Amino acid sequence: MKNKFIKIYDDLSSQIRTGNIKAESLLPSENDLAEVYSTSRETIRKALNRLAEDGYIHKVQGKGSIVLDVSRVDFPVSGLTSFKEISTKMGKRTKTHVEKLEKMKPAPLHKELLKLSPDEDIWRVTRTREIDGERIILDIDYLSCRYVANLTKEICEDSIYEYIEYTLGLYISFAKKEITIEEPTEEDERYLDLDGFHHIVVVRNYVYLDDASIFQYTESRHRPDKFRFVDFARRNPKPK
Known part of the structure; x- marks a missing residue:
């Protein structure tokens, strides 16, 4: 009781x-x-x-x-914030599910994006993010094994960025982001609670270390009704 x-x-x-x-x-x-x-x-x-x-x-x-407004979650556009860091602010309403963790040969696109040599492997990590009992984010990460040699399900459930920064001692410096609206893929329909939505918000991240080496390409796929992408901009005054 x-x-x-x-x-x-x-x-x-x-x-x-x-x-x-x-x-x-x-x-x-x-x-x-x-x-x-x-x-x-x-x-x-x-x-x-x-x-x-x-x-x-x-x-x-x-x-x-x-x-508080719990219908949407603010994701900073310009920042490099992990889901774990956002979850900490939200409390206990979130959960990460690792759907797949694979070490594999890269497809030509990912080989080019991550600047890989012919014999290098990548990690492909598929995770769903659950908030208030609904799976509304699908994160698909591609990481170069040159920088992240070992990866486990436990690390992926917790925080890959935390592992990279505090265990591997690497410094994640900056990212380029692209945001588009797209039709759901078969993976989106398989893993997400789409609730009748026929479009999703896709954020593509190209993430670099402090020596300007790209080590990660990510597609973060969001149900559109739950998320608001925010940024802060300041206009420089016009010279007098």
């Missing part, structure tokens, strides 16, 4: 996800919620803490609990 605070958490998180409780609104006070759910303030506080941990609300001292 569920604890009382878990039941309250489930009810409030469901209302936030479905939009019954609007993003940027304030939740009722702890006293009001305690009255609504016929329970103690301590139980309400536990439910609110869990909501904050999982990225549904942001608690502001003296103001209350602000409801």
Whole structure:
């Protein structure tokens, strides 16, 4: 049998996800919620803490609990942010599934993109990203074995970038990105919960180390209703 605070958490998180409780609104006070759910303030506080941990609300001292927009996830266009780093901000609503991990000879396209010699191999990693119980991102990574000689399912479930930077001691420096709208592939339809959508957002990343060597090409394939790609731009003032 569920604890009382878990039941309250489930009810409030469901209302936030479905939009019954609007993003940027304030939740009722702890006293009001305690009255609504016929329970103690301590139980309400536990439910609110869990909501904050999982990225549904942001608690502001003296103001209350602000409801966050969980319908979309902000992905920075210009930054090099791993899914694990984004997941940490979101709390426990995410999960990575490694669908395939293969060491293989590169196709001509990937051989050219990654500047490989004829005898070099690549890793092909296929991962789905689950948020709130739906698989809505398909990441397909191609990594040069010259730089990443060994790779395991456990590493791919956790963070490839963390492994490259902290275990291999390499420095990931910059990336070129392309964003397009495309029709779903067979892989998209097999692995993603497309929910009737007939197009997906595809972000292609060409990722380089600090010596300007390209070591990774990635296709990150997103269901369009859940994601918002953000950037910050500053206009330089016109010279007087």
